[in-house]
Amino acid sequence: MRYSRFGLTTLKEVPAEAEIVSHQLMLRAGLIRRLTSGIFTWMPLGLRVLRKVEAIVREEMDRAGALELVMPAVQPAELWEESGRWDEYGHLLLRIRDRHERDFCFGPTHEEVITDIARRELKSYRQLPLNWYQIQTKFRDEIRPRFGVMRAREFVMKDAYSFDLDADGLAASYQAMHDAYTRIFERLGLHFRVVDADSGEIGGSRSQEFHVLADSGEDAIAYSDDDGYASNVETAATLPVGAPPAPTAAFEKVSTPGARSIEDVCGVLGVTAEQVVKTLIVDGDDGPVALVIRGDHELNAVKAQKLDGVASPLTMADPKTVRAATGAEPGFAGPIGLDIPVYFDHAAAALSDFVCGANEADAHFRGVNFGRDLPSPAATVDIRNVVAGDPVPGGTGTVSIARGIEVGHIFQLGTKYSEAMGAKVLDPDGRERVLEMGCYGIGITRIVGAAIEQNHDENGIIWPAPIAPFDVVIVPINAHRSDAVREAADALYAELSAAGLDVLLDDRDARPGVKFADAELIGIPHRLVVSDRGLAAGELEYRHRRDSESRALKREDVLALLGSPAVT
RNA sequence: CGGGGCAUGGCGCAGCCUGGUAGCGCAUCUGCUUUGGGAGCAGAGGGUCGCAAGUUCGAAUCUUGCUGCCCCGACCA
Numbered sequence A: 001m002r003y004s005r006f007g008l009t010t011l012k013e014v015p016a017e018a019e020i021v022s023h024q025l026m027l028r029a030g031l032i033r034r035l036t037s038g039i040f041t042w043m044p045l046g047l048r049v050l051r052k053v054e055a056i057v058r059e060e061m062d063r064a065g066a067l068e069l070v071m072p073a074v075q076p077a078e079l080w081e082e083s084g085r086w087d088e089y090g091h092l093l094l095r096i097r098d099r100h101e102r103d104f105c106f107g108p109t110h111e112e113v114i115t116d117i118a119r120r121e122l123k124s125y126r127q128l129p130l131n132w133y134q135i136q137t138k139f140r141d142e143i144r145p146r147f148g149v150m151r152a153r154e155f156v157m158k159d160a161y162s163f164d165l166d167a168d169g170l171a172a173s174y175q176a177m178h179d180a181y182t183r184i185f186e187r188l189g190l191h192f193r194v195v196d197a198d199s200g201e202i203g204g205s206r207s208q209e210f211h212v213l214a215d216s217g218e219d220a221i222a223y224s225d226d227d228g229y230a231s232n233v234e235t236a237a238t239l240p241v242g243a244p245p246a247p248t249a250a251f252e253k254v255s256t257p258g259a260r261s262i263e264d265v266c267g268v269l270g271v272t273a274e275q276v277v278k279t280l281i282v283d284g285d286d287g288p289v290a291l292v293i294r295g296d297h298e299l300n301a302v303k304a305q306k307l308d309g310v311a312s313p314l315t316m317a318d319p320k321t322v323r324a325a326t327g328a329e330p331g332f333a334g335p336i337g338l339d340i341p342v343y344f345d346h347a348a349a350a351l352s353d354f355v356c357g358a359n360e361a362d363a364h365f366r367g368v369n370f371g372r373d374l375p376s377p378a379a380t381v382d383i384r385n386v387v388a389g390d391p392v393p394g395g396t397g398t399v400s401i402a403r404g405i406e407v408g409h410i411f412q413l414g415t416k417y418s419e420a421m422g423a424k425v426l427d428p429d430g431r432e433r434v435l436e437m438g439c440y441g442i443g444i445t446r447i448v449g450a451a452i453e454q455n456h457d458e459n460g461i462i463w464p465a466p467i468a469p470f471d472v473v474i475v476p477i478n479a480h481r482s483d484a485v486r487e488a489a490d491a492l493y494a495e496l497s498a499a500g501l502d503v504l505l506d507d508r509d510a511r512p513g514v515k516f517a518d519a520e521l522i523g524i525p526h527r528l529v530v531s532d533r534g535l536a537a538g539e540l541e542y543r544h545r546r547d548s549e550s551r552a553l554k555r556e557d558v559l560a561l562l563g564s565p566a567v568t
Numbered sequence B: 001c002g003g004g005g006c007a008u009g010g011c012g013c014a015g016c017c018u019g020g021u022a023g024c025g026c027a028u029c030u031g032c033u034u035u036g037g038g039a040g041c042a043g044a045g046g047g048u049c050g051c052a053a054g055u056u057c058g059a060a061u062c063u064u065g066c067u068g069c070c071c072c073g074a075c076c077a
Helices: A021-028 A044-063 A077-083 A111-121 A167-187 A262-269 A319-326 A416-421 A444-454 A483-498 A512-522 A532-536 A555-562
Strands: A032-036 A039-042 A074-076 A094-097 A103-106 A130-139 A154-164 A192-196 A207-213 A219-224 A230-232 A252-255 A277-282 A289-294 A342-344 A354-357 A363-368 A399-414 A424-426 A432-434 A436-443 A472-476 A503-505 A526-530 A539-544 A551-554
Touching (some): A021 A444, A039 A044, A044 A130, A044 A154, A044 A444, A074 A077, A077 A103, A077 A111, A111 A416, A130 A167, A154 A167, A154 A444, A167 A207, A167 A399, A167 A436, A192 A399, A207 A219, A207 A444, A277 A354, A399 A416, A399 A444, A416 A436, A436 A444, A472 A483, A472 A512, A483 A503, A483 A532, A526 A532, A532 A539, A551 A555
Parallel strands (some): A192 A230, A289 A342, A472 A503, A472 A526
Antiparallel strands (some): A032 A039, A074 A103, A094 A103, A130 A154, A154 A436, A192 A207, A207 A399, A219 A230, A219 A399, A252 A363, A277 A289, A399 A436, A424 A432, A539 A551
């Protein structure tokens, strides 16, 4: 591609709308343009990257035996009513009405459509196992789209759905996708981690997420240093700890006027957050429920809403309910004397001589001890987020925390949809069996943003070679006044193109500095400079995007260095 | 959805408080000079100041409504 014909416009300044670096660089490098909130045009340069990501995903899905199809983006409401999700899915669903006043939605996912296909097409166990996939535009009406393509409303996703006769078959199909995903992210050249994930409301099923590691990631991942354990913090377990030490302090009520937060209480009483307990009042199935965790810990909503009697989704009780339940304004609740169900987190129940709210305005207790000032809880629960240094569940050592961007999710669905929608086949004994389903997603467009988050510097993007829009950029110096340079650049362009490389020839009549800056901004892995100076010596100047210095390269050695399309 | 902020040429911004016919940088076009890290000079084009009402002799500026965009939002108990 000749730069002068490519219509690329780069931006020197950072558009005000872009918060994170990948979004800024995608706009500056001309990969995307925003149409409206969470909806983007993929410009030619960006589309090249997208296509490369798609190609790798497609190759590996095909290799794993999955079959590509394309389902409709627009789906009838009836299908979603069958699965029960027309009401469940809520505002994420973009609803559309046609001229006959019939309801449709723009598909945010395709379980309903694929299950409908399956129940029509699949009649016999002999057709199984089967895995259908598509690469397609989805729409989810996110509450707050942000971070460019990382949390867009319209986005491209690869979604696959497996069908098996039984749980063993499903496990095998799931494993095949796990392995395919691992190959995909390795081939994309990204640092990633597979983590255990929340299986949501479907329950009992296996679920894992693939995260690209980046400090700006929206998810926190807990992992063990030996890589034996990795889980989304949402689901990472914390373990019970031993009984509390013996009391040493006397129980007393202290005045803490206005000290509603843990921070306030610590300030007033001169204690640290891990000596304080916070008592959160949440809505329950039969009135409010109290959750007690250590002051320095965070409540984990995913875990808490699974407790008996706790409302799901987790909802904090309103102030009126808190007053009724505790007899005090919010900010002074404590577990002593509460007449509602109380759950103690493992770590909170291991404290002695601790501080808690007194269920009375402007007062806390201190020197509180289980078995003396309140009964020891019969059982303790896991309702907090893991923190770095916690013991690894089921392993040895302690966990570390990293940030990740979720780019893939694999899931054993079981029979949720096949049951609701009647997708069955006959087994070898001639009996009807409900299909066991798995679903497997990859965020194609999100991968592009994630790759940039992980690979950039102050000058711009540094594409991993497998998804770079161009493999190499040729920068002629003073081509307008040197026929030799122009001819050499053209010849090089022809030769590298013929060798199967994606080549960008910067034939603009621009100063070298402009060309260098743009080449770095758009992140082309290899750069070759053609100049009179170099030609005289029979050399080109080569520099990798990650290098800080250029080096001379004999003209005849160029192809050997860049090799085939599989350059690194 | 709740809270906050912003809306002026393609991009980044000033002007608004204290009404008086719109400006700067970048980008774009023309010419000359320049050419190894985002050139210089001279000139040019491009804006119903988000939309709609209102106040006023006069509104980018003041008032009201609407729309769009951006940021924050269990962790307080």
